[in-house]
Amino acid sequence: NENANGIGAQTGYKIVGIEPGAGLMGLTMNALEDYKLDDWMLLEGSSAAMVAELQKAYTNQKPIIITGWSPHWMFSSFDLKYLEDPKGSFGGAEDIHTIVRKGLEQDAPGAYKILDQFSWEPGDMEAVMVDITNGMDPTEAAEKWISANPDKVSQWTNGAGSGSGEPINLVFVAWDTEIASTYTIGKVLEQKGYDVTLSQVEVGPMFAGVANGSADGMVGAWLPTTHVEYYNTYKDDFVDLGRNLHGTKNGLVVPEYVDINSIEDLKE
Ligand code: PBE
The missing domain is CATH 3.10.105.10 (Dipeptide-binding Protein; Domain 3)
Structure with missing residues (x-):
């Protein structure tokens, strides 16, 4: 199921996470399981480092997937979208x-x-x-x-x-x-x-x-x-x-210019 031009190849099958122990990290691990995204890796770091990565990718219009949440100022600084979560791994509001x-x-x-x-x-x-x-x-x-x-x-x-x-x-x-x-x-x-x-x-x-x-x-x-x-x-x-x-709200977030809409799309 590996597509050389797909979102996985473009991002190195990496999701940019935040602090280990954050609830959002656990929810993301559950999502990787729920959607059977065995090829994907969740990177640990910090909220500040995640935003720095997002900023860098955004400036270069490069694909990136982050763990995101609202309210957060990043949604007013960048054009971003939550990936749809049809299985409800991230829960509701x-x-x-x-x-x-x-x-x-x-x-x-x-x-x-x-x-x-x-x-x-x-x-x-x-x-x-x-x-x-x-x-x-x-x-x-x-x-x-x-x-x-x-x-x-x-x-x-x-x-x-x-x-x-x-x-x-x-x-x-x-x-x-x-x-x-x-x-x-x-x-x-x-x-x-x-x-x-x-x-x-x-x-x-x-x-x-x-x-x-x-x-x-x-x-x-x-x-x-x-x-x-x-x-x-x-x-x-x-x-x-x-x-x-x-x-x-919690979820996986990408810049608008990234051409996928749902967590399902990570399966390619
Ligand atoms: N957050 C923001 C936290 C709660 C506040 C979504 C990054 C978390 O534990 O994941």
Whole structure:
């Protein structure tokens, strides 16, 4: 089934992935199995390296296949398309949940309430992401969004008592989505009187840290599919505050100029 001019030959049968351990990497491995793409390889790397590869290929109009997700600024910077996924390996539109440690409600009720009430739309998150991508410091991008959206912020802080310097440690992975959300809610907590630390970690430690209480919370749990294994491993040991955003998507992504439309087309 090898076609010398096909997409496999053009890309070396390589899919450019992200961090090992990312939910999207597991979903992609499942997809390779579901579609029987035995010839294909998923490369491990990082989200930043993946975008750099995409940028390079795009500039040279070379074929490339990446693991992609929305919301992400790359869809406004490049003409891209998701490959159709008729077998549903990547699941449907998802939610992002806020998860906190047990005991936070007692120790810092105001912060707990703000985290519980945190909720926004993909367009909000994108606005912060675009500013960061264009070179703005994440703290500044968060402050800018907060100043421009007082109504949303006051819904999050509604009824929440102010802190008096209690420490709040939020953990996050350096995905563009989670940088945007974590810096934004972190800044809101700081403005309400909490002493906020943002700690960048790997995905496993993000879940484990909230479960074992070394972290107070996180706002980047993609459910029901992407992080299901981490979620099920730790779910008895943390408090799930429900979704803070609806409408994410995962999949294989190619530039529009690449002449395939479905994951099925990788079979040639
Ligand atoms: N992502 C972005 C993550 C969740 C946030 C899709 C790269 C993942 O675990 O795959």
